[in-house]
Amino acid sequence: MGDKLQEEVKILSNQKVGKSYFLLRLASRKISAFASPGQFVQIKVAADNEILLRRPFGIHRVNKNTFDCLYSLVGAGTRHLCRKQPGSRLDVIGPLGNGFNYALTAKRCTLILVAGGMGVAPLVFLAEKLMEGKTPSAKRKVVVLIGAKTKSQILCEREFKKFGCSVKVATDDGSRGFKGKVTDLLNNLLRETRNPKPETRIYACGPRPMLKVISRLSIRYNIPAEISLEEHLACGIGACFGCAVRTRDGFKRVCKEGPVFPAEEIVWNQGG
Amino acid sequence: MEPKISISLGRLKLKNPVMIASGTFGYAREFSDFFDLKKLGAIVTKTITLRARQGNLPPRTCETPAGMLNSVGLENPGIDAFIREKLPLLAKTGVPIIVSIASEAGWQEFVELARRLDKIKAVAALELNISCPNISRRSIVDSPQATKLLISQDSKATYDLVKTVRKATRKTLITKLSPNVTDIAEIAVAAEAAGSDAVSLINTLTGMSIDAQSRRSKVAAGIAGLSGPAVRPIAVRMVWEAYQKIKIPIIGMGGIIDDLSALEFLIAGATAVSVGTANFVYPRVTIEIIEGVRKYLRRNRIKDIKYLSGSLNL
Numbered sequence: 001m002g003d004k005l006q007e008e009v010k011i012l013s014n015q016k017v018g019k020s021y022f023l024l025r026l027a028s029r030k031i032s033a034f035a036s037p038g039q040f041v042q043i044k045v046a047a048d049n050e051i052l053l054r055r056p057f058g059i060h061r062v063n064k065n066t067f068d069c070l071y072s073l074v075g076a077g078t079r080h081l082c083r084k085q086p087g088s089r090l091d092v093i094g095p096l097g098n099g100f101n102y103a104l105t106a107k108r109c110t111l112i113l114v115a116g117g118m119g120v121a122p123l124v125f126l127a128e129k130l131m132e133g134k135t136p137s138a139k140r141k142v143v144v145l146i147g148a149k150t151k152s153q154i155l156c157e158r159e160f161k162k163f164g165c166s167v168k169v170a171t172d173d174g175s176r177g178f179k180g181k182v183t184d185l186l187n188n189l190l191r192e193t194r195n196p197k198p199e200t201r202i203y204a205c206g207p208r209p210m211l212k213v214i215s216r217l218s219i220r221y222n223i224p225a226e227i228s229l230e231e232h233l234a235c236g237i238g239a240c241f242g243c244a245v246r247t248r249d250g251f252k253r254v255c256k257e258g259p260v261f262p263a264e265e266i267v268w269n270q271g272g
Numbered sequence: 273m274e275p276k277i278s279i280s281l282g283r284l285k286l287k288n289p290v291m292i293a294s295g296t297f298g299y300a301r302e303f304s305d306f307f308d309l310k311k312l313g314a315i316v317t318k319t320i321t322l323r324a325r326q327g328n329l330p331p332r333t334c335e336t337p338a339g340m341l342n343s344v345g346l347e348n349p350g351i352d353a354f355i356r357e358k359l360p361l362l363a364k365t366g367v368p369i370i371v372s373i374a375s376e377a378g379w380q381e382f383v384e385l386a387r388r389l390d391k392i393k394a395v396a397a398l399e400l401n402i403s404c405p406n407i408s409r410r411s412i413v414d415s416p417q418a419t420k421l422l423i424s425q426d427s428k429a430t431y432d433l434v435k436t437v438r439k440a441t442r443k444t445l446i447t448k449l450s451p452n453v454t455d456i457a458e459i460a461v462a463a464e465a466a467g468s469d470a471v472s473l474i475n476t477l478t479g480m481s482i483d484a485q486s487r488r489s490k491v492a493a494g495i496a497g498l499s500g501p502a503v504r505p506i507a508v509r510m511v512w513e514a515y516q517k518i519k520i521p522i523i524g525m526g527g528i529i530d531d532l533s534a535l536e537f538l539i540a541g542a543t544a545v546s547v548g549t550a551n552f553v554y555p556r557v558t559i560e561i562i563e564g565v566r567k568y569l570r571r572n573r574i575k576d577i578k579y580l581s582g583s584l585n586l
Binding site: 004005006044049050051052053054093232234235236237238239240241242243244245246250251256 | 295296297298302303305306318326327329330331332333334335337338339340342344347500501529549551552553555556
């Protein structure tokens with residue numbers, strides 16, 4: 001990447017889109033041009049250094065000269081961010097990290113996107129790219145499974161449908177769609193599509209326990225999976241070695257070698 | 273006239289007094305996307321041990337008010353892989369490379385590391401990390417009475433170690449001190465007496481942060497090292513205390529995040545400054561500090577930065 005990963009970008013909008021969700025649109029020709037699905041940006045949410053570290057946000061959508069981040073209000077950092085007004089500027093570093101591998105050659109394939117909670121954010125960008133790659137001659141099916149605690153936390157269903165993906169929803173309390181975990185939904189789906197199996201792949205983003213189950217399913221059904229790890233980051237640029245994750249090949253940095261990893265690489269026990 | 277900002281640490285000459293603190297810069301390549309590395313005064317590498325270290329279990333860091341805790345645990349590829357894979361790229365920056373070293377077991381390891389690095393031209397100086405709070409303490413100090421201490425928490429152990437390593441290398445030797453002591457000046461005096469060319473202070477302060485819901489420490493190791501602007505007043509005070517007792521140069525660090533905070537250290541008696549945690553937040557900060565210090569000298573008509581060091585008005 002070029003000489004300047006850090007820039008002051010203008011906030012175009014920062015709107016509440018749900019109970020505690022916000023959609024941030026930022027102007028950056030560079031990030032919109034170079035970002036790929038699964039990558040993230042590091043935003044300095046507070047100008048003073050009481051809240052010292054930057055916060056990572058997955059790139060949610062990319063348009064011409066702009067990009068979006070979808071975030072939920074989780075702590076002091078996002079509380080700061082949600083008060084930022086359009087027209088003001090934010091200090092942003094990005095795009096960072098290794099994203100999903102979405103360059104597919106197979107003519108027929110089934111791609112399953114599994115989103116847990118805020119994990120939908122980067123998968124919308126991925127779904128868009130996957131559907132773009134669809135040509136009339138290629139049979140490409142994109143299935144999106146969205147999991148959340150309850151109905152009001154189901155995000156982006158409409159966006160996925162707009163791209164032509166088929167969408168299934170799971171809620172812990174059964175207030176929408178399947179009652180249970182999104183991983184149960186995935187298990188059911190994999191069992192059904194087991195035979196015959198065109199080239200199938202799983203892409204997932206969400207909380208650790210979900211990703212752990214998906215890794216197990218990926219091994220059981222012998223379907224490759226790429227998972228994006230959510231992690232607190234200190235630097236986000238590979239300098240601090242703080243965001244270590246245990247892999248078969250020793251510790252790797254979530255921010256630099258990740259955040260997307262092949263599922264089979266991750267060692268889940270032992271603090272991994 | 274342009275003020276003179278070059279400084280010396282022992283025989284090592286730096287074109288400016290702004291350095292990178294150990295463990296906060298990856299292996300430098302990570303920062304070449306942000307600025308021209310050539311502009312730095314010096315780079316202190318991540319601490320290297322004889323054997324490769326995996327580092328501690330995650331989570332390794334957490335944010336705290338105006339700072340952060342870390343317990344990375346000196347993850348590094350070991351001296352051989354460092355020399356083979358990391359050092360050539362570091363040397364290519366054209367900036368003096370100061371290799372930080374630590375021992376996992378006894379002094380012999382320090383001596384061996386120093387001997388190995390002594391022969392390498394690309395190594396400008398060595399920094400003895402005898403103050404990392406994140407590795408098991410038991411094996412570090414040989415004396416049985418001192419088993420719970422880091423070397424830098426005992427002036428006798430500091431003296432003996434520096435003296436021993438001094439014999440093993442002709443390179444400029446910097447000793448990095450721990451702030452987790454009663455009297456930092458006493459340890460600094462011991463390092464000076466043993467032949468250290470300079471001292472770095474401070475390493476991180478030990479700290480802890482707890483998640484009330486899970487009642488667990490937010491960092492897996494429990495106790496971790498605190499850094500960032502939160503520690504700065506302590507660091508500045510310690511530089512001032514050490515400055516009054518020693519003659520060798522002090523490299524001041526601890527929460528430097530802009531030119532004004534770097535100037536605090538210089539005025540308190542530091543000859544040079546190192547920037548650590550701020551690199552994580554503002555990758556270009558070192559360059560801005562160099563410019564800021566230069567401007568300050570110009571504005572105040574100070575011809576040479578050496579007249580600023582220790583110029584605190586009492």
